[in-house]
Amino acid sequence: MSNGELRLPTGGRIDRAQPLRFIFDGAGYSGYAGDTLASALLANGVRLVGRSFKYHRPRGILSAGAEEPNALVELGNGARREPNLRATQIELHDGLVASSQNRWPSLDLDIGAINNLASRLLPSGFYYKTFMWPPSFWHFYEHFIRRAAGMGRAATEPDPDRYDHRYEHCDVLVVGAGPAGIAAALAAGRSGARVVLCDEQQEMGGDLLASMALIDGAPAADWVARALGELGALPEVRLLPRATAFGYYDHNAVAIVERVADHLARPGPGLPRQCVWHVRARRVVLATGAIERPLVFRDNDRPGVMLANAARVYLRRYAVACGRRAVLFTNNDAAYGAALDLRAGGMDIAAIVDLRADPKGQRTEAARAQGLRVLAGRAVIGVQGSKAVSGVEVARLQDDASAAILDREQIACDTVLMSGGWTPTIHLFSQSGGKLRFDTETAAFVPDRATQALRSAGACNGATRLSDCLAQGAAAGAAAAQDAGFAAAAPPLPELDPDLDEAPMRHLWVVPSDAPVGHKGKHFVDFQNDVTAADIRLASREGYRSVEHLKRYTTTGMGTDQGKTSNVAALAILAEATNASIPQVGTTTFRPPYTPVTMGALTGRTVGPLLEPARWTPIHRWHVRTGAVFENTGQWQRARYYPMAGEDMHAAVEREVRAARNLVGLFDASTLGKIDVKGPDSARFLDLVYTNSWSKLAIGRSRYGLMLRDDGYIYDDGVTTRLGPEHFLVSTTSGNAAPVLSFMEDLLQTEWPHLKVRLTSVTEQFAVVTLSGPMARRLLAELTRDIDLSPQAFPFMTLRAGTVAGIPVRVFRVSFTGDLSFEIQARASHGLALWHACLAVGEKYGITPYGLEAMHVLRAEKGYIIVGQETDGTATPDDLGMGAMVAHAKPDFIGKRGLKRAELLRPERKQLVGLRLADGEHKPLPEGAHLVNDPGLPPPMPMLGHVTSSYYSPTVGAPIALAMIKNGRARMGEELYAPLPDRVVRARVVAPCFFDPEGKRLHG
């Protein structure tokens, strides 16, 4: 067929003034603005658009909407390649590039189609039954199975587009903008309520856009336009086209994905590609319509077999005839309307094959009256043609619908339009927790009892007539607004054509053919996952009778369409096979998303640099300029070391450590947590949360504290200083700043509300600069006039306030390096100035900034622990040699009882020790290495413990390590072994302090 041949000369909602070019599988085509890729392909006579998942059968376009199982294409190239998109939902834009998938070398000639020939060996679950021998060969088989996996291909480069999230609150959310949804939005919107109306299609109107109905005497689409105009003008109403509600969560939270820019050939600057709206609605109206069901007959998957209503949509909305000559195959009245529409649009209707023996009713009569050939009590028992339909075989059904071999007739056609009834779109209702009811007449699950504040209206609620849809919508919209506190009323119904009566449907879930089902050809139920009626019967025969087993064994409904067209038929066939009713069988669970949502949109804007806040200290700028190498510690980015030209980490760290030991080092300690504790009961409170005692701590003095959890294990540590009689400053580890505050707040608010204590985080109020090393005092003396730095006037573990370099500060004489240290606390905005001042004056003293790594070495030399490194949530104070810090005499403190449990008192617990390596070992042990008594034993080896910290110590001139070792303190001098992957290292247990054990430097 040549291009454009099936496009009707007039009509449709496309913009003929805007022709667009696009490419499919390398060939150029044209379409119009307003087309979908599917409508444009159909207009160009393209039928074969894809290959099925398992058997690689040729497939065409089945539907006109979100339910499409077949026409999946890849869009774009390279970084923007996107697989598995439904051609029926892709809005055409100029220059669009699409291609078919899951075929090789080409769509037309696909080697994978061999699977179709071998399909007898590949029934449901075949892989569970084979590929087991020889045992080691699964990997080999899997290699081939994986090759066949998947449909489209992922992009090859990072996604260059941006996505957004947005929170929205409204009184009434209406999902679906067909007649029901629009009527609901009008009723609610007019009351002044905040209303959001969303629809997944580019154009709102739902079924009315393809309808021949007259409303108020004019085409239905005119009513739509008028209503949307009114809604658009209401200030509190938000219209969201191209927006799919994909998830219904607790407490009326509905997630909607809006395709903001996908339809634009050249999106505007700053525009996100897609946006996920997190809507919190006081009330929700679901007006999501219904999906037409296919019929299950032999080879019902041939390109050219379509849903009847889809053909109508293509004709009316896109002015495309889906073919030239169609056979309609139906079990209900709706197809008759479609047939008349299609004929009016110029399609040749060869026949209407109706499963019902004696269809009566106004619609049938009308069709007959217009000369359509109606073949009642008959069925399409097979489809001819492979890559395109060339005809059908029709036969009369036996009374018991067994095998149909009477009155066989071939009818030539290029299109088969099937109509198996309607499935209400209850996905969101069901996700919300709503209970379903099975309606036998229409063989459909419909909403029964809602468990959230929502209402259903229109076809998704089981309504079929336009009048009912409009009335239900208006009533639901008004009631929803009333519930939200607005004076709303349902507007009167517009004037409509009189309703036609409808004859009952006939449910024949598997249409027989001239051979037993499964013996010849295939009766597809789930087109996307290639599940046939025979597969379902096989599964039930093998005992997979729960609908959930059926689903998982056959993969029915597990494709990208999530079974939108296959669900009911699968249940019904299972019900028949197990002699159960459909409601007894039940449905599988509806889960978000309603249709697949890009992972980019779910991620939103917080990717890359916005993934997680990077927290910087007030001195960060200097670290950056100096070329520091940074380390992530939680959200903080801290300087790890400051390499000079040509230095690697080891060289830099060694230099920094030596300087801090021999001269003076400068360290940015701003990240330590700081909690301001005020109130008359502050000391009592601290007595309760720390193991040690605070009541007697003098004002201006500091003390190191250990904090346990109730179970007795160490939670945090830090130095706390008494600033006043009722005022303390607690410091916490950097990583625990927020959790510790919250832990303390919890206790205060819920356990001890009688204590008069107030906690405020002041972590960020202050920058902290540490001067450490023998020259620290001389250096600082040059910067301050108002603080007497002499050891007598300013002893270890005390605090002085004053100025340094003219900056108001608090100076703490605490030390984490084991050397003479001053921790200077200034207002955050003064931090950098303070740092610069220290550097400037310190030059002559050889001041050297040191980073986190050197700090770790310095403290390890001294044997100071780091919570989270020496401890792992299973260490007690005694394990760390800090048993003396536990004031057992206190009547209570957090962890007191926990410490008394058998496990925590057990001898043989791991204890903190130091390790020195055998002579000649220059490389530090890897942190995490385990120690054993006898490295000669085969695994599993009894292990004694592990290395928690390990460094090369410039001060000692050799590697040192801290370790937690079973009964470690009793092992002083023992030789242990660390078996590493490449060698065994011998280590001697020593005290966990390698530098100045008497503390002369500290107190000096």
Added chain:
Amino acid sequence: MLLIACPWCGPRAELEFRCGGQGHLTRLTDAMEVSDAEFARYLYMRDNPKGWHYERWNHVNGCRRWFNAVRHTVTHEFHATYKPGEPKPDLPRS
């Protein structure tokens, strides 16, 4: 995506809160007297009903206050949220 009514700030998104597990648990005042088994019960044994649950929440990204709630662990419905110190509300039927 729960909507949680902080007794002070009003209904807010779940994102602002952290759940603190079973409510109305009080620290043992006589911890040193109780047996290991009783202490273990206090530390680790938790109500975990399928149905209404007394629990505590912290409005971490809000007023930082702890409060109590009665929530259904199947429907996730909140029956009540209330301030610490206020009495345990009765459970709704069902």
Added chain:
Amino acid sequence: MDSKGMADAIPRLGALDHLGLAARAHGEKGAAGVRLAERRFLAKLNLRGDPNDHGFMGAVASVLDGFEPRIIPNTAVHTGRFDLLWLGPDEWLVVAADGAEAELEARLTAAVAPHGGTVTDVSESRTTIVVSGPNARDVLAKGCPLDLHPRAFAAGACAQSLVAKVGVILHRTDTAAPGEPARFELHALRSFADYLWRFLDDAGQEYGVTVMEG
């Protein structure tokens, strides 16, 4: 610690100084839908006390131009010189001009301490980002789960919540006068301010972003 005196001569570094906002700042509003500004170094005090204690409430009023702290959640008082934001049932944030903190802390402490109140200087802990312009609400909605619609968040409202991954104290500071666009002050912890700014700047691109003087 006294921040007065000599310290005035010390260069101060603001939380967002590295972004060079001053250089980017425009006087005029232009066509941009979103206007962003930083107000550096506002004085901020955390005030705690019992709102049922008349003595405490009176003591606060005696210092803050006669205004008592709000007991209605999610609301703020603007006295002309001070903003007094409700943070919790016994907690408020007092916001005042740069440099006011030391004296204010001393005066407030003296007034409330006898009534069991406490005051803590947190001026440096947080900086303040101002979001205004016709699309101010839109850009905030991209990260903040609060309902900022005027019906739900009236002029003068304040709340603590999140914007993207940052905890903020959010204060609507416009007066809802006709024609006056919405204006929000976001007090965020200093080390999160960079992230918050970048997020707002990025999210605002769709509407156009102008940087304003603080």
Added chain:
Amino acid sequence: MHKTDGDRRVTRYSIFSLARNALKYHEDWPQAWRSPEPKPSYDVIVVGGGGHGLATAYYLAKEHGITNVAVLEKGWLGGGNTGRNTTVIRSNYLWDESAHLYEKSLKLYEGLSQDLNFNVMLSQRGVVNLAHSEHDMRELSRRVHALRLNGIDSDVLSREEVQRLIPILDCSSGARFPVHGASIQRRGGVARHDAVAWGFARAADARGVDIIQNCEVTGILRDGGRVTGVETTRGTIRANKVGCVVAGHASVLAAMAGFQLPIESHPLQAMVSEPIKPVLHTVVMSNAVHAYISQSDKGELVMGAGIDTWNSYAQRGSLFIVEQTVGAVCELFPLFGRLRLMRSWGGIVDVCPDASPIISKTPVEGLYFNCGWGTGGFKATPGSGWVFAHTIAQDRPHPLNAAFALDRFTSGALIDEHGAAAVAH
């Protein structure tokens, strides 16, 4: 070829039986398991027809000769967490007790398809745990060293090695959480979750076990301190030994027997993308960025998340957990941004304070509990069944599960595996 035993007919699965049945249009396959009516009493009742319960029944029959066993399942077998987990299998746990238990399980997995005559598609494609900081590296190294000395395969990978192994992973230093390195357990991987349940069910059934679906236990009958049977929606069933393996519902069952457990039930979510051609050939986990991911043999990316912090018995959770997980995955694999999420779901996991399971006798004589596997018990399915069968049959724990008894909460000898369990799996 057909073995008949009452109404039990078993066909051995193989390529030959498949071909033979193909000739008959597959109309002759027997049921994989029967659906018998419950008998009035059994030697052992196993409550819970998930993988662990079915494995318990299978090993009771196979290893201990106890075949008069019923598995009672309130819904459909395998419909609990077994049917909704992300199928990651590994044994790289920190503490000796766990390492040995999970390793036993992995060893059983390695011969499971043949043992059960049901292909569970164990795919030992390697499990990679990423480290994004020095702290991560240290933790990971501790675990690797311990594992090696325990005789369990485990290696540390450098950043370059990680990049070579997983080319599409963003290992650039500019990443917000740059990859520092990783550990790998090459024998780790995935298996087909449903097949594990079905395979155990079929094999247990073949040995005479009654698998009774749609049978909810509503009460636990006791006489003095002894269990005597259970009350169910299908009547009373007697047994002197009852093993409860009900995952998220453990507390509910314990309440029926009159005691509490140190367990809370939380929703844990997982999700799959649309199927795509294979691009990811190992399992990748990241605690810091907080997600883990593998690609199934059908082509979907299978992704896992963290738990919702609140207790729940609803198999659903909050969207922001899904968003956070997907965001983490896109951060690690920036080219996945245009792939689409096809389905998300939740399970109810039973979480212990130390992130380790309970496989134990209880205060009630003859009543045994196997629970607390939380976010990571699929990998333990055969091993858990194996030791639990032993515990029930012998009325005392096997050395492999002795440390996992309830009394550890009293003594304080917890087995803290938060590090190894971390981001839920």
